[in-house]
């Protein structure tokens with residue numbers, strides 16, 4: 001299936017996309033991960049994106065859309081994908097429609113995850129990620145092994161610099177102002193599936209799986 005996972009930072013999009021994609025054997029396309037990779041390799045895109053990311057602001061639409069256009073044109077996206085963290089503005093949503101049309105593709109569903117703001121803050125402030133495989137942990141809700149290494153690949157874990165309280169606040173304001181209107185955009189398009197992301201990851205995954213069996217009901 002060709003899916004978009006929508007929702008505020010920290011709601012669990014990456015966690016759910018990781019599970020779904022492993023099971024369905026489709027690429028997990030996280031624009032945040034793609035940008036972090038660009039920053040690490042000090043590419044032109046990375047240099048353009050970094051100041052926005054550090055401030056918790058959205059990277060300008062044209063930079064993101066170009067990156068996604070290239071990614072979706074790769075052959076592995078033909079069989080399906082999950083877009084995690086894209087689109088994040090209505091302009092990006094419209095651009096995605098155009099890109100998909102050019103590629104002869106169509107979205108099957110947009111899954112919109114929701115939890116209370118306090119939960120988002122709790123989830124983000126305890127998040128740890130593996131620098132090698134991207135696996136996600138939480139110091140309280142999904143603790144990593146005692147030696148502090150990734151249980152999947154033994155890679156080092158790190159805390160994202162934008163997961164600190166002041167930047168989290170800015171990211172939530174950006175979300176409400178710029179990303180939330182997309183719910184309406186996709187609701188009108190008739191492919192929005194709403195999921196309560198407050199239960200445990202396994203339970204959320206089960207609700208997603210069931211909802212996607214009949215996404216337009």
Ligand code: ADP
Pocket residue numbers: 007008009010011012013014015016123124126127128136137138139141142197198199200201202204
């Ligand atoms: P997003 O991709 O939406 O920013 P993540 O998937 O990275 O969110 O999750 C943010 C943090 O919350 C991570 O530390 C993750 O382990 C944790 N997390 C994700 N889903 C849940 C859940 N259902 N219950 C508790 N913690 C969760």
Ligand code: AMP
Pocket residue numbers: 009031032033035052053054056057058059060064084085086087088092162171
């Ligand atoms: P994420 O990993 O999804 O939390 O994204 C981390 C950061 O990357 C965001 O705070 C933005 O600065 C940037 N970013 C990721 N995806 C997008 C997008 N679709 N539009 C604009 N900025 C983005």
